[in-house]
Amino acid sequence: MKNDMINKVISADYQLGFETIVDSDTFPKGLNEDVIKAISKKKEEPIWLLEYRLKAYKKWLTMSEPSWANLDYDKIDYQEISYFSAPKKAPDSLDEIDPSILKTYEKLGIPLEEQKMLAGIAVDAVFDSVSVKTTFQEELEKLGIIFCSISEAANKHPTLLKKYLSSVVPSGDNYFAALNSAVFTDGSFVYIPKNTRCPMELSTYFRINALNTGQFERTLIIADEGSFVSYNEGCSAPQRDERQLHAAVVELIALKDSQIKYSTIQNWYPGDKNGKGGILNFVTKRGLCQGENSKISWTQVETGSLITWKYPSCILKGDNSVGEFYSVALSSLSQQADTGTKMLHVGKNTKSTIISKGISALQGRNSYRGLVRMGKNATNSKNYSQCDSLLIGSHCSAHTFPYQEVRNSSSTVEHEATTSKISDEQLFFLNQRGINEENAISMIVNGFCKEVLQELPMEFAVEAKELLNISLEGCVG
Amino acid sequence: MLDIKDLYVNINKKEILKGLNLNIKPGEVHVLMGINGAGKSTLVKAISSHYDCEVNSGSIQYKEKNLLALNTTQRANEGIFMSFQNPVEIPGINNMYFLKTALNEKRKHLNQEELNAASFLKLIRKKMSLFNLDEKVLKRNLNEGFSGGEKKRNELLQLLILEPDLLLLDEIDSGLDIDAIKIVARGINSLLDGKRSILMITHYDRMCELIKPDFVHILSEGKIIKTGDYSLAVELEKTGFEAFGVQDETH
Numbered sequence: 001m002k003n004d005m006i007n008k009v010i011s012a013d014y015q016l017g018f019e020t021i022v023d024s025d026t027f028p029k030g031l032n033e034d035v036i037k038a039i040s041k042k043k044e045e046p047i048w049l050l051e052y053r054l055k056a057y058k059k060w061l062t063m064s065e066p067s068w069a070n071l072d073y074d075k076i077d078y079q080e081i082s083y084f085s086a087p088k089k090a091p092d093s094l095d096e097i098d099p100s101i102l103k104t105y106e107k108l109g110i111p112l113e114e115q116k117m118l119a120g121i122a123v124d125a126v127f128d129s130v131s132v133k134t135t136f137q138e139e140l141e142k143l144g145i146i147f148c149s150i151s152e153a154a155n156k157h158p159t160l161l162k163k164y165l166s167s168v169v170p171s172g173d174n175y176f177a178a179l180n181s182a183v184f185t186d187g188s189f190v191y192i193p194k195n196t197r198c199p200m201e202l203s204t205y206f207r208i209n210a211l212n213t214g215q216f217e218r219t220l221i222i223a224d225e226g227s228f229v230s231y232n233e234g235c236s237a238p239q240r241d242e243r244q245l246h247a248a249v250v251e252l253i254a255l256k257d258s259q260i261k262y263s264t265i266q267n268w269y270p271g272d273k274n275g276k277g278g279i280l281n282f283v284t285k286r287g288l289c290q291g292e293n294s295k296i297s298w299t300q301v302e303t304g305s306l307i308t309w310k311y312p313s314c315i316l317k318g319d320n321s322v323g324e325f326y327s328v329a330l331s332s333l334s335q336q337a338d339t340g341t342k343m344l345h346v347g348k349n350t351k352s353t354i355i356s357k358g359i360s361a362l363q364g365r366n367s368y369r370g371l372v373r374m375g376k377n378a379t380n381s382k383n384y385s386q387c388d389s390l391l392i393g394s395h396c397s398a399h400t401f402p403y404q405e406v407r408n409s410s411s412t413v414e415h416e417a418t419t420s421k422i423s424d425e426q427l428f429f430l431n432q433r434g435i436n437e438e439n440a441i442s443m444i445v446n447g448f449c450k451e452v453l454q455e456l457p458m459e460f461a462v463e464a465k466e467l468l469n470i471s472l473e474g475c476v477g
Numbered sequence: 478m479l480d481i482k483d484l485y486v487n488i489n490k491k492e493i494l495k496g497l498n499l500n501i502k503p504g505e506v507h508v509l510m511g512i513n514g515a516g517k518s519t520l521v522k523a524i525s526s527h528y529d530c531e532v533n534s535g536s537i538q539y540k541e542k543n544l545l546a547l548n549t550t551q552r553a554n555e556g557i558f559m560s561f562q563n564p565v566e567i568p569g570i571n572n573m574y575f576l577k578t579a580l581n582e583k584r585k586h587l588n589q590e591e592l593n594a595a596s597f598l599k600l601i602r603k604k605m606s607l608f609n610l611d612e613k614v615l616k617r618n619l620n621e622g623f624s625g626g627e628k629k630r631n632e633l634l635q636l637l638i639l640e641p642d643l644l645l646l647d648e649i650d651s652g653l654d655i656d657a658i659k660i661v662a663r664g665i666n667s668l669l670d671g672k673r674s675i676l677m678i679t680h681y682d683r684m685c686e687l688i689k690p691d692f693v694h695i696l697s698e699g700k701i702i703k704t705g706d707y708s709l710a711v712e713l714e715k716t717g718f719e720a721f722g723v724q725d726e727t728h
Contacts, residue, residue: 423565424528425565426565426567428527428528428549429561429564429565429567430567430575431548431549431550431553432525432549432550432553432558432559433553433575433579433582433635433639434550434553434554434579434582434583434586434639435550435578435579435582436550436582437550439578439582443567443570443575443578444567444569444570446569446570447567447568447569447570447571447618448568448569449569450569
């Protein structure tokens with residue numbers, strides 16, 4: 001394929017690169033105990049949570065940034081980041097929300113008002129660091145479902161929060177998780193009571209807006225026995241020349257017979273083709289299938305960020321529990337993604353499925369890194385992994401790092417991997433049938449990702465396809 | 478419809494077409510014959526702007542336009558259809574979705590309204606039943622795992638849906654049994670309305686019998702060395718290329 005063509009499609013402008021002017025209440029740059037105390041005070045947190053933060057901070061100071069990933073980036077200066085940024089006025093209703101914020105959501109395709117009426121999706125929109133407005137909260141409350149910001153949970157549901165916070169991802173789990181535990185500003189808290197099926201898709205939109213602010217959201221979802229919830233998370237960030245850090249932690253807890261489906265569309269600003277600007281995305285996501293017959297599914301479509309470091313994982317503790325990981329990761333421009341999963345089989349008869357689709361274009365670098373561990377007692381357990389890579393052009397790369405540890409003799413682990421390239425002949429064929437380069441590439445890519453996209457809730461799948469198309473614009477032409 | 482003048486084309490830096498002239502008027506059926514390496518496929522590819530072809534000099538006028546200024550997609554949407562000797566497999570793309578996209582791209586190009594899923598389904602069912610084509614191929618991925626014959630029938634289906642003005646058929650009959658050749662020929666003949674034109678490459682007399690050509694050209698070393706009517710194909714069948722002074726070095 002001709003490289004100048006490739007350059008044209010991929011280098012199309014970042015579609016969500018606009019700026020919203022909000023009267024931000026932003027902390028000065030830098031991180032120390034006072035900053036953490038200030039965050040905690042700002043959020044009117046209970047004292048135990050401040051102690052939790054400070055403990056994590058002390059731990060973080062003793063740790064060093066991991067360097068094992070297949071990623072190259074300039075060292076992050078943690079004192080050059082502001083750790084809090086919030087709109088000044090606390091809104092009570094939609095009418096009170098800054099119109100420019102609402103406009104931002106509209107451009108993102110999530111007008112709250114419309115979604116409320118049409119889509120039946122409850123949205124917890126996180127704008128920079130404070131949860132702006134949670135819709136549908138009241139309706140959900142009738143069923144005993146809690147869907148609120150994590151700050152709200154700290155005051156309204158302290159027992160649940162205290163019990164489960166860091167129960168899956170310990171605050172000193174890794175460098176970025178420790179940082180998040182010290183400075184997390186907001187995120188979602190979900191609790192689904194026993195035998196309750198959450199009647200709507202829960203959805204959160206994250207957006208990094210203010211300059212030089214890191215976003216450290218924290219999400220905790222608990223599915224009590226026999227319950228079901230589907231949670232969607234979408235992310236985007238405006239276009240900036242400066243790099244921005246994002247270090248989130250998501251914890252999922254599935255009790256006996258419950259199921260959590262967690263879908264992510266990540267479209268943070270990827271930087272330009274020379275690697276200027278862009279989000280550094282270091283995320284710890286982990287789910288615990290604590291009870292028997294519980295199930296956790298992670299589905300992710302990662303099209304954004306300059307750097308992605310992310311391994312949504314499952315600990316399959318309960319007997320007969322199931323873990324799934326479906327992923328599409330696209331690295332174009334100068335993007336680098338090191339992403340995959342860990343499936344830790346602890347209980348008997350546990351099952352896991354991993355379907356990973358990596359797409360590399362332009363100078364993109366895409367790595368799949370996955371660990372499957374069959375523990376001593378995880379008898380009769382099964383894993384199936386499939387990792388496919390698709391290359392577009394000749395300057396990109398794809399890497400696969402599968403790790404397998406099997407500690408019992410009755411479990412099976414299967415791994416399949418393929419690497420393919422969009423061929424000139426395929427493109428010519430589609431062009432000759434009247435389908436232009438751009439559409440042809442997007443058809444081939446969507447076909448390649450089909451198995452993963454079909455795991456997404458419908459509206460989300462449509463958005464994911466759109467995003468893949470936008471991200472591939474300029475990659476051929 | 479198509480007017481080629483003094484065309485020189487390279488493939489991989491090697492000159493294949495060396496001053497070729499050809500004129501095709503609306504409604505005409507032309508057959509290209511010649512030994513392997515004579516430049517038959519190269520001509521068809523050059524008309525479609527295949528990535529391997531480099532046009533060094535000469536001109537191609539198509540519907541009074543300078544064809545060389547258009548890219549592959551534009552040429553396709555202007556009504557040029559090239560059938561492939563061995564159509565490529567594209568995993569993950571649903572065949573029906575592909576057909577619908579291709580048709581709607583053309584309609585968009587011609588400022589016609591796009592067809593919705595329901596009306597497209599109706600259209601395709603009608604075409605398929607006319608030519609005994611199995612609807613199962615619609616649900617499969619584009620050419621993926623298709624047998625040679627299935628691929629060729631799928632090419633026919635694309636032809637019937639896209640209804641091009643100029644059909645470039647590069648051995649559309651190869652790999653087909655007699656019954657299948659008849660179906661393909663019937664499909665092609667159904668498109669001949671006195672306005673559409675065909676440029677066909679074939680080794681088989683059978684195809685010429687079924688689709689009666691107006692002109693038969695013998696291509697040798699990148700040029701047309703003899704042009705005649707259908708009787709030329711019949712004569713070739715009897716005497717072989719050597720009688721026309723064509724040396725087949727591959728033999």
